Amino acid sequence: MTYEEIQQANQSLCLVNIVSMENMEMEVAPASSEAGVIVVSESESNTEEEDVPLQDQGPSERPRLSARRAIRRRHITGTHSQVSSRGERMRRLREFIAENLVERLSSSQDTQRSAPHTDPPALDPDHSSSRTAPAPTAAANVTTSDESSATGSSVSEGTRASAQLQETELVSESQDPVTAAASPAVKTEADDADGETCSICFEPWTTAGDHRLAALRCGHLFGFICISRWLTGGGNKCPQCNKPAKRGHIIFLYARKLKALDNAEEVRLKSRLELEQGSRRMEQLEVAQCRQQMQLMADENVRLRKELEELRRWRAQAAFGSSQGASQRQDSSSGGHYVFSKAVLVSQTGGSRVLSYCEPLGCLLASQPSPQATLVPGFGVKKISTATLKPSQYVPIHSKQIRGLSFSRHQDSLLLSAALDSTLKLTSLMTNTVVQAYNTGRPVWSCCWCHDNNNYIYAGLSSGSVLVYDTRDTSTHVQELAPLRSSCPVVSLSYIPRAASSMFPCGGLIAGTLEGGCFWEHVEGTTYTPHILPLESGSCTDIQVEPDSRHCLVTYRPGRSNPSLRCVLMELSRTPQTDISQTPVCSCSPVQTFTAGSSCKLLTKNAVFKSPAGDRATLVCAGDEATNSTMVWDAGTGALLQKMPADLPVLDICPFGVNQSSFLASLTEKMLKVYKWE
Numbered sequence: 001m002t003y004e005e006i007q008q009a010n011q012s013l014c015l016v017n018i019v020s021m022e023n024m025e026m027e028v029a030p031a032s033s034e035a036g037v038i039v040v041s042e043s044e045s046n047t048e049e050e051d052v053p054l055q056d057q058g059p060s061e062r063p064r065l066s067a068r069r070a071i072r073r074r075h076i077t078g079t080h081s082q083v084s085s086r087g088e089r090m091r092r093l094r095e096f097i098a099e100n101l102v103e104r105l106s107s108s109q110d111t112q113r114s115a116p117h118t119d120p121p122a123l124d125p126d127h128s129s130s131r132t133a134p135a136p137t138a139a140a141n142v143t144t145s146d147e148s149s150a151t152g153s154s155v156s157e158g159t160r161a162s163a164q165l166q167e168t169e170l171v172s173e174s175q176d177p178v179t180a181a182a183s184p185a186v187k188t189e190a191d192d193a194d195g196e197t198c199s200i201c202f203e204p205w206t207t208a209g210d211h212r213l214a215a216l217r218c219g220h221l222f223g224f225i226c227i228s229r230w231l232t233g234g235g236n237k238c239p240q241c242n243k244p245a246k247r248g249h250i251i252f253l254y255a256r257k258l259k260a261l262d263n264a265e266e267v268r269l270k271s272r273l274e275l276e277q278g279s280r281r282m283e284q285l286e287v288a289q290c291r292q293q294m295q296l297m298a299d300e301n302v303r304l305r306k307e308l309e310e311l312r313r314w315r316a317q318a319a320f321g322s323s324q325g326a327s328q329r330q331d332s333s334s335g336g337h338y339v340f341s342k343a344v345l346v347s348q349t350g351g352s353r354v355l356s357y358c359e360p361l362g363c364l365l366a367s368q369p370s371p372q373a374t375l376v377p378g379f380g381v382k383k384i385s386t387a388t389l390k391p392s393q394y395v396p397i398h399s400k401q402i403r404g405l406s407f408s409r410h411q412d413s414l415l416l417s418a419a420l421d422s423t424l425k426l427t428s429l430m431t432n433t434v435v436q437a438y439n440t441g442r443p444v445w446s447c448c449w450c451h452d453n454n455n456y457i458y459a460g461l462s463s464g465s466v467l468v469y470d471t472r473d474t475s476t477h478v479q480e481l482a483p484l485r486s487s488c489p490v491v492s493l494s495y496i497p498r499a500a501s502s503m504f505p506c507g508g509l510i511a512g513t514l515e516g517g518c519f520w521e522h523v524e525g526t527t528y529t530p531h532i533l534p535l536e537s538g539s540c541t542d543i544q545v546e547p548d549s550r551h552c553l554v555t556y557r558p559g560r561s562n563p564s565l566r567c568v569l570m571e572l573s574r575t576p577q578t579d580i581s582q583t584p585v586c587s588c589s590p591v592q593t594f595t596a597g598s599s600c601k602l603l604t605k606n607a608v609f610k611s612p613a614g615d616r617a618t619l620v621c622a623g624d625e626a627t628n629s630t631m632v633w634d635a636g637t638g639a640l641l642q643k644m645p646a647d648l649p650v651l652d653i654c655p656f657g658v659n660q661s662s663f664l665a666s667l668t669e670k671m672l673k674v675y676k677w678e
Contacts, residue, residue: 199240200226213253218243224250303348310647310671314343336613337642338632338664338675342389346382347371350669354605355652356405357665360413361429362386362658366667367402367417370394379419381405383429386658389674395432397425404447404493408454416457418444424459424469438469438477445489451497451547452507452522460490466511468526479526481511488513491603494545494552496572498522504550504572506586512543517554519572519586531586541600546608546618551635552588553608553620557600565596567606567622569635594633594640597626607653608635612662612677621664623650630666630673644675 398419464483498507611617618635
C-alpha cells in the first residue's frame, strides 16, 4: 500500500470518528496585542508546555508533541480572526486531524527504517512552511489561559483520544505480514472483541439504554439504536447478510457478554458417531437374528436326525417282529393279526403316561408335559385324530403329572382326569376348557366314572381311600371309601355295571392297590359293601376289567417265587344268597395266566377286550418292559399271537374302532404306535 492510499484510508476513518465528536465545543481566544493565537487547553492545571525537540522525547510522546506543534504552526501563520461559525470550526478540526495523521505516519515510517527523522513529503504547498517551521517558534506563541482552559479541555481531550486511536490503527497497518502472523495474541484479542462490539458503529454494546444488545431474525447482533436508525433510514436488509429485515424484527437479547464457541467440528463428529453407532446396532441386530436362526436350524437338524434314527430302528424291529409273528400266527386260531400303521410323536422330551379314547370326537388323548413349559407350565393332554393319525392340539389341565384318564358312556365329551397335584378335574373337549375341579387334599393316582349313574365319579388317592363325588355338588365329596388293609396308593379303578347275569349280577367298583384288590359292591345310592378279592399281596401293579364277560386282568410284577411278569385273567363270581340274613360274597378265580419278561420297574397299564375277529374271543395285551414290546395273547387258548416291538417300554394300551375297523394303540414316554387289525 502506497503512502497516498494509507492517507486516504486514515482520513476516511477520521471522518467517522468526527461524527461522534459533533457535540464538542471549541473556543478560539481573541487575538493578542502581539499576534493572533488559538489557545487549546488539555486540563485545568494551568501549566505551560515547554517546547522540547522531538529527538529529546520518548517514542510515546513524539506523536503527541508533533501534533501540538503542527496545530501551533498552522495557526501562528494563519488568520487572527475569531472563528464564529460551527461549520468553520469543524472544517478546521478535520484539517488538524489530517495533518496530525501525516506527521505520525512519517515518524512511524522513519522508526521502522531505522533512519534519522525526516519530515514527510508535503501534501499541500500551503502547508509545507508550517511543517518545516522550527519547534521553538511555534512554542513561543502557545500559552495556557485560565479563562480558556474550561472551554478548550473537551476539544483537546477528544483530539488526543482520536489521535491515539488512529495511531494504533496506523501502526497495525504499517506492520508487514510476517510481523502480523508472528503475533497471534493480537488476532485473538480482535476475535474476542468482534463478539462484543456493534458491527455498525464499532462500539461495545450495553445491557441497558439505547445501545443495548439486539438481534434480527437472521441472527446477527447490533446495538439497538444503530440497527433501529439503519432500518428507519431506508435500509430494509441486514447490514451483514442482506436478508430482508424491518424494524419489527428487532428483538432484545439479555446477555452481558456474548462469545460463540466454534463447535462445528464437534457437531460433525457427533453426527458421524451417531451414524456409526446406529449402523453398529443394526449389524448387531442382524447378527443376533442370524444366530437365532442358525440355532433353530441346528435344533431342527438334531430333531430330524433323531427321528430318522428311531424310524430306522423301528423298521428293523418291525421286520424282525413280523418274521417271528408269521410263524406264531400260523398256529393261532384267531384268524387275524395287527399290522403296524403309523407312529406319532407325542412328546419330544418324554413324560407321557396314560392313554384314552374319545369316541364322540374320534380322537386319542395322551397325557404329556406342556410343550411350552416357560409359557404354559404344567401337564395336559394331546389330541391325536384317529382319522389322519396326526397330533392336532394340546390342552393344558393340571400342574403336575396326570395319572388317570376316563370317559363316561354318555356322548358329552367330558374328560375325567386325576393328577398328583391333588385335584380331580372335568374338562370339556369341545371347548378345551376345565369346567369343574375338585380338591382332594392328597395326590390322586386313578379315577373312573360310575356307569350305573353318570352323576358319580371316583378318585383313588395315594392314602388308599376312594372318594365318591357327585357332579351336581361342586363343594366336596359325598362319601369316602376307607382302605380295608394297608394305606397303599390306589393304582387302578374300574367300574362294573349291573347286569342280569346269574354268575355276577351286581355292579360296583374294583380298586387295585400294591397290596391286592377290593370290590366295592354298589348296593344303592351311596351305600357300598366291600369284598376283599383273593389276590397275591405285595406284587399287584394293575387291575383292568372287561365288563361284558365279567373278567378282570390282574398284573403281577416279578418276585422271588415268580421271576417273570405275569398277567392273570380272572373271572368274577358271587355266591348265591340262600338266606336273607346271609350276606353274599363276591370273589374271583383265575382262568388263564400269561407270562412275559423278567423286568417290571414301571406301573404299566394293560388291557383285556373282545377280539376284533369275533367268535366271542377275548384278547389280552400287555407291555413287556424287558423287550420293549407289546404282547398279544388269545385269552381262550393262552397262545401268544403277536409281539410288536417298540423303542421304549410300553406304559399304556388302548383298543379303539374307527369306521368298522379295529385298531390298537400303545403309548411310550415319547411315541404313540397305532396298529390296525387285519
